[in-house]
Amino acid sequence: MNAFGEPEIKYRDCYDKLMWDAGIIADGVPFVCYTNEYAQKLRDENLKKKERGVRRLYDLIPQEGFQENVCTCEADVILIGGKKGGGKSWVALYRMLEYAQTPDVRMYAFRKYKDDVENTIWDASTRVFPGFGVPTRSNYTWTFNSGATVAMTHIADAKEIKNRFRGVESVCIDIEELPEHTTENLNVLRELAGACRSTSGLKPVLIATLNPVDEGHPLYQLLSWYINPETHKVIEERSGKVRYLFFYGQNSDEFVMGDSYEDVFNDPRCHEAIVKTMENTGVDYQSLITSFTFIGGSYSENKILQATDKSYLSKLALGGASALVRDTEGLWTRIEDGDCQLTHKDMDMFFSNSERRDGHLRASCDVALTGDFLVIWAFDGHHVCDMGIRRGGLSDDVVPFIEDFLKKNGVRKENFTYDSNGLGLWLRENSAFKNISVEFNNRSAPTDNRLWDCLKSECAEKFVRAIKKGEFSIDEDILKRTLLDSRGHTYTVAERLREERRAIRKKDNLNRYEIISKSDMKRIIHHSPDFIEGLFMVMHLFEKKTERVRRGDWSYFG
Numbered sequence: 001m002n003a004f005g006e007p008e009i010k011y012r013d014c015y016d017k018l019m020w021d022a023g024i025i026a027d028g029v030p031f032v033c034y035t036n037e038y039a040q041k042l043r044d045e046n047l048k049k050k051e052r053g054v055r056r057l058y059d060l061i062p063q064e065g066f067q068e069n070v071c072t073c074e075a076d077v078i079l080i081g082g083k084k085g086g087g088k089s090w091v092a093l094y095r096m097l098e099y100a101q102t103p104d105v106r107m108y109a110f111r112k113y114k115d116d117v118e119n120t121i122w123d124a125s126t127r128v129f130p131g132f133g134v135p136t137r138s139n140y141t142w143t144f145n146s147g148a149t150v151a152m153t154h155i156a157d158a159k160e161i162k163n164r165f166r167g168v169e170s171v172c173i174d175i176e177e178l179p180e181h182t183t184e185n186l187n188v189l190r191e192l193a194g195a196c197r198s199t200s201g202l203k204p205v206l207i208a209t210l211n212p213v214d215e216g217h218p219l220y221q222l223l224s225w226y227i228n229p230e231t232h233k234v235i236e237e238r239s240g241k242v243r244y245l246f247f248y249g250q251n252s253d254e255f256v257m258g259d260s261y262e263d264v265f266n267d268p269r270c271h272e273a274i275v276k277t278m279e280n281t282g283v284d285y286q287s288l289i290t291s292f293t294f295i296g297g298s299y300s301e302n303k304i305l306q307a308t309d310k311s312y313l314s315k316l317a318l319g320g321a322s323a324l325v326r327d328t329e330g331l332w333t334r335i336e337d338g339d340c341q342l343t344h345k346d347m348d349m350f351f352s353n354s355e356r357r358d359g360h361l362r363a364s365c366d367v368a369l370t371g372d373f374l375v376i377w378a379f380d381g382h383h384v385c386d387m388g389i390r391r392g393g394l395s396d397d398v399v400p401f402i403e404d405f406l407k408k409n410g411v412r413k414e415n416f417t418y419d420s421n422g423l424g425l426w427l428r429e430n431s432a433f434k435n436i437s438v439e440f441n442n443r444s445a446p447t448d449n450r451l452w453d454c455l456k457s458e459c460a461e462k463f464v465r466a467i468k469k470g471e472f473s474i475d476e477d478i479l480k481r482t483l484l485d486s487r488g489h490t491y492t493v494a495e496r497l498r499e500e501r502r503a504i505r506k507k508d509n510l511n512r513y514e515i516i517s518k519s520d521m522k523r524i525i526h527h528s529p530d531f532i533e534g535l536f537m538v539m540h541l542f543e544k545k546t547e548r549v550r551r552g553d554w555s556y557f558g
Contacts, residue, residue, distance in 0.1 A: 040064070043303075050307040060094065060128065063304060066297030067091040074203070075242045075291040077193055079178065079223065081210045082234050083330035085305055085312060086297025088209040089121065092174045093128045095207055096150055099171050100132050104147040105200050109174040110192070112181050113490070114154040121152045121176050156482075156490040158187035161195065171198035175208035179219060183495050186218050186252045193290065212332040216344020218252040220332065225257065226294045232333040239296040246270045246289050261286045299328060341464045342501040351494060353473035356382035362541045363411040364440070365402065365418040366534035367427060373483075375534040376402060378409035382466070384474040384535070385409065387493065389483060399432050413437045417540050419533075440537050447543065453514040455540065460504055461513045463536035485527065499525055500532040 042061045049057060062068045070080055070091045081088045096107050109121045122140050129135070133144035140152040155161060173196045175181060181188040189208065196206040212232075213219050220227070226238050244263065247255045248270040256267045265274055265285045274285050299305065305312060316324050325331065358381030365376040378386035388405040390398075406416055413436045418427050420439040427433050440459075446452035452461065466472055479494035491499075503521035507514045521529050 047303050047307055050304055056127065056130070058131070060097075062091055062094060063087060063301060065301040066295065067094075067301075069240050069295050070207070070297075071095060073240065073242070073293060073295060075293040076196075076205065077189075077245070077290055077292045078205065078207045079210060079292075079294045080207060080297060082212060082239075082294075082296035082332075083298040084211060084316060084327040085299030085302055087302045087305060088297055089124045089176060090128060092176070092207045092209055093121070093125055093150075095205065096172050096174070097128070097132060099200075099202060100144040100148055101146045102148055102171070102200050102202060105149075105171045105198060105202070106169065107148070107150040107172040107174075108170050109150060109152045109176065110155045110181075111152075111176050112154060112156065116177075117152055117154055121174070125150070125152065155181070155188065155192075157492070158185075158191045161188065161191040165195050168195060169197045169199065170195055171200055171202055171204045172196070173204075173206045175206070178208040178210040179213050179217060182218050182252075183498055184218070184492070186222065190247060212326065212330055214333050214344065216348070221253055222255070222257075223294050223332075226296075227332045232331045234294070234296040234330060234332070236296075240293055242291050242293045244289050245292040246274065248273055257292070261289050264289050296330065298330065340502050341460075341504045341506065342467060344498065346464075346467050347498050347501055349470050350467050350472055351474060351476075351479055353470055355380075356471060356473045357385075358382070361409065361411045361415060362538055363406055363409065363416045364534055364538040364541070365416070366530045366537065367419055373485075373528075373530040374398070374401075375530045376405050377534055377538065378405070378411060379538055382472045384472070384478060386475070387478050387481070398427075399430055402427075403432060415541060417537055419537065438541060440540055449512075451512050453512060457506075457513050457515040459536050459539040460515045461506075462539045462542075464504060466539075493531070496531050497535075500529040503529040504532065504536075 039061060042059045043063060046057050046059060046061065062071045066080075066086050066088075067090070070078065070088075071094065080086075080092065093109065096109075099105050099107060109125075111117050111120055117140055122137075125142060126135070129142050129150070133142045133148075133150075135142050142150045144150075155164075173192050175189070175192060178189065193206050196204045198204050210219065225243065226234055226241075228235050243257050243259060244261050245255060245257050246264050246267075249255075256264050256270050258264045258267065265271065274288055277283075277288055278285055299312070313324070313328070316327050326333075360379075360381055362379045363376060364379075365374065367374055374390045376388040377384055378388075386405070386409050388401065390401060402416075402418075406413060413433060415438075416433075417438040417440045418433070419442065420427070421442050427437075440455070442454060442456040444455045446455050446458040448458075452458040463472075479492065479497075481493045482490055483493070483496070484490055503516075503525050505516045505520075505524075507516055518528070
């Protein structure tokens with residue numbers, strides 16, 4: 001009894017209170033436990049409704065297998081997915097209903113790009129939250145009757161988390177498409193896991209959805225225990241197995257993972273740091289170690305999707321046979337990049353190499369079409385030391401922009417190359433560069449037509465070989481620069497280069513090296529590869545004999 005002589009009801013979780021408020025739980029009964037038979041009855045009824053074309057289901061219940069496993073998992077951090085069509089986005093939002101009747105708690109769901117919020121997580125939420133709360137479309141927020149909220153927003157990088165969410169606590173966080181956030185490192189995952197906390201008395205949880213990544217992605221190493229390296233598939237008996245995680249350093253690979261809290265605590269790589277933190281804070285070591293799991297799902301378990309969209313697999317097949325195999329089998333390797341010339345490891349070496357300077361100053365520029373980027377790179381030897389960028393087609397300020405960049409980096413115009421195809425013809429006829437700078441004609445003859453079909457193919461292959469040999473380096477500050485593309489997506493230069501490396505491929509069944517067409521490149525990465533094309537164009541200058549070394553007075557630039 002409480003102070004008013006009324007029965008004191010103790011709820012196991014917010015579902016119990018939700019059912020009490022709805023009159024489902026009888027007086028004095030702490031909670032209701034449904035039988036498996038009753039749960040299956042609801043699933044069968046929902047499936048029949050979907051087969052009849054009913055759009056909205058009101059008896060929400062996770063499907064047997066993957067979705068049910070996600071709902072019953074008690075780990076702090078739950079990564080879910082592995083195959084397309086498993087229903088991961090739905091179940092990640094469904095987990096938030098556990099907290100919907102807890103007064104004033106905050107929850108967040110994230111995408112990386114702003115324009116993806118409405119078409120993905122917000123749209124998915126309209127099939128989960130109606131009846132539990134009120135939507136506010138203008139700021140993508142649901143407010144439940146208790147005052148609890150779910151805000152759906154975008155987050156570009158870990159720095160933005162610190163700026164926008166410093167001091168904010170969230171009892172439940174959903175990160176949609178985690179690989180988009182972790183192409184460079186795991187900082188976004190780590191920062192948001194730190195923000196997943198609450199004084200409500202409920203256990204916080206972070207759920208992140210993902211499709212397979214390749215071996216070079218930072219997430220792969222975190223999940224490698226769950227993946228068979230020979231078959232590239234998730235080991236079924238390990239799916240859902242809870243492990244324990246502690247990051248002892250800032251790098252993505254500086255972590256300890258074990259089968260128990262004790263395994264992690266006793267590991268020499270992190271033991272001392274844990275002990276010192278225990279002494280400083282008075283907490284036990286279990287409070288400092290994160291429980292973690294990966295749960296794999298599949299299209300075969302998602303009966304609702306099979307009944308709702310019978311063309312789902314045929315739509316996946318439009319991406320090609322290799323992509324269809326990867327998406328349906330859940331292959332943790334980049335099979336669609338079988339012809340990709342540069343790997344993640346190649347880019348890692350390029351980004352981390354010591355400076356390959358030799359005093360020879362050069363520059364290359366990929367001239368933009370309308371909507372694309374004009375990118376200009378400065379090189380000291382094989383070290384990329386500066387980058388200039390502007391958007392759009394040609395205008396009167398392009399020549400001063402390029403001239404200022406060359407002067408800033410001490411590059412003479414005769415050591416500057418630009419693509420003379422398309423809008424580059426405009427530069428070729430400009431008096432500032434005509435008969436001075438080196439034209440780069442994509443279709444001009446290579447130095448040996450038995451090895452390459454054109455100059456562009458020759459430079460692309462030579463650049464790839466140089467990267468693989470560790471001959472190039474790039475300034476770290478350049479890699480960290482951010483830019484906004486025409487779709488409103490924010491990238492770092494490093495992320496852009498990693499993406500565009502996928503466009504460097506050769507055509508099949510040819511005795512000589514022939515790079516794929518620009519249209520095929522755009523089909524693969526969905527935009528023009530302006531950055532990486534501008535880089536490999538410099539290989540043309542290494543064949544020239546007019547290079548100038550920085551010594552004495554080099555103040556004349558044309």
